[in-house]
Amino acid sequence: MKPYDLVVIGGGLQGLSTAFWSAREGARVLVLERDRIGRHASGFSAGGVRTLGRALPEVPLALDALDLWTQLDKLIGDDCGFVASGQVKLAETPDDMRILEQRVALLRAHGFEHEVLHDGPSIRALVPGADPSVAGGLVAARDGYAEPYRTTRAFGRAAMKAGADIREGWAVVGADHVKNLWKLRLSDGSDVRTRAVVNAAGAWGRRTARLFGDEFPLGFNALMMMLTEALPPFITQVAGATSRPLSFKQTAQGHVMIGGGPKGIADLHTGRVRLDIARLAASARTARDLFPAIRHAAIVHAWAGIEAIMPDEIPVIGRSSRAPDLVYLCGFSGHGFELAPLTGRIAADLAAERDMTHPIAAFSPDRFAQPSRSATHAMPQPAG
């Protein structure tokens, strides 16, 4: 059988976006998903589309990805429920305000204007549902949220429409490089041949890298979320806090989604998760302190998804130093949903050896092999 131009390992949003962009450029593409598409982080995400508070190397990517979110309807035939509600980071204390001021100064020094500082009265006018004690906040007005599973499915459909093949229930279990082609061994004993590979295996990205002889310190988390019953509308933006983890939004139906950082326990072997009640409770306290409207509400659902995470909390995007036709697109943690429309295109370009449109050196798969590594982000990065 004729070899593929590209095999993508992993049918999450990152892999499906890569498949879409590659197939659109005319490549023969196959996506291999061990489970079902959207079964892991991409289907469980909180759907936050956030440029606010990003690590510096991610900022140019996040801003360009945001432009793509506003064009998804044209691009993939579905707007994915994207609502440009704005995202807000609230300051609870004067110390928090100082952190936000420093953040804005850092961004301005790098030429970025998308995060705007508001003082107490101004933020309370903008977010009347917030506790009257809030000291101010940082706002990214074009940010918002979308529907995670719908988005993942929509990219899958668009990739197939562009000609990609998607196989569910097929795991890649081995890899050999033979005559300038990759021969990937599959869980059913068969194999496929391809010119290039993109490893988009999410939290399993390190396992999959090892099949190719590569190694990087990719860890994983079971990020937890909660949903309240439907409440009368009281907030339109997605809100976070400055020194406590929080991501908080009210959906059109009135449910409030609370998350942004508390972690349960994940089992990579079974793909199962366990909630951690103490950390969910802390999350409930943060939400209650900042938003009085939920004090008498009830939580109807909690869940967790397994996401990858690198020690510096930014993803792995780049070619393997061992083989230029092997591309990594994994290690996305609580903010990989927003980046996916663009990072899939970057991976497709890398796999096809097209010119790079964005600076990606900071995301190199080898960065932890280098002796000294400086911190990359100025703020804690909540999911959402």
Place this chain on the structure above:
Amino acid sequence: MSALRRHYTRIIVCTEDTAPARDGDVAIVALNTIWHAEPGAVWISEPDGIVELTCDHVDLPETALRLRQAIGLVQDTTEAPIAERIDPFGLASLLDSPATPERDAQLLAQGQEIGPVAFLRAIPVARLAAYGTGQPPPRPRQEEP
């Protein structure tokens, strides 16, 4: 204040309005006091708040399907209809729709899809917030050897 987490060898769940009982390694809990269950753990109401009981074995009624699933006793889809997966957003609407046998069957099917983490009963924010105090340290990221 009582401990927030306790371990038992065995937890027996009763459908009747049973008085909770603890006898050494065994705890008897009433179904209607369970907020949430996972393999090896149940969260129950006690007068001073939510308590997490962990256990090696759970005995529970055959009819408590969502609880059986949450505990990990419904292993395949034979007991639940197969359904298209719904978003976290859609699941919330399903959870507040009236509790009919069809809705419960749908919840069971979604449970197969998303894992046993949907609460069995809604938990008031205030009650959950009263579990512990302060900000626990972030759980370190997990890593494979």
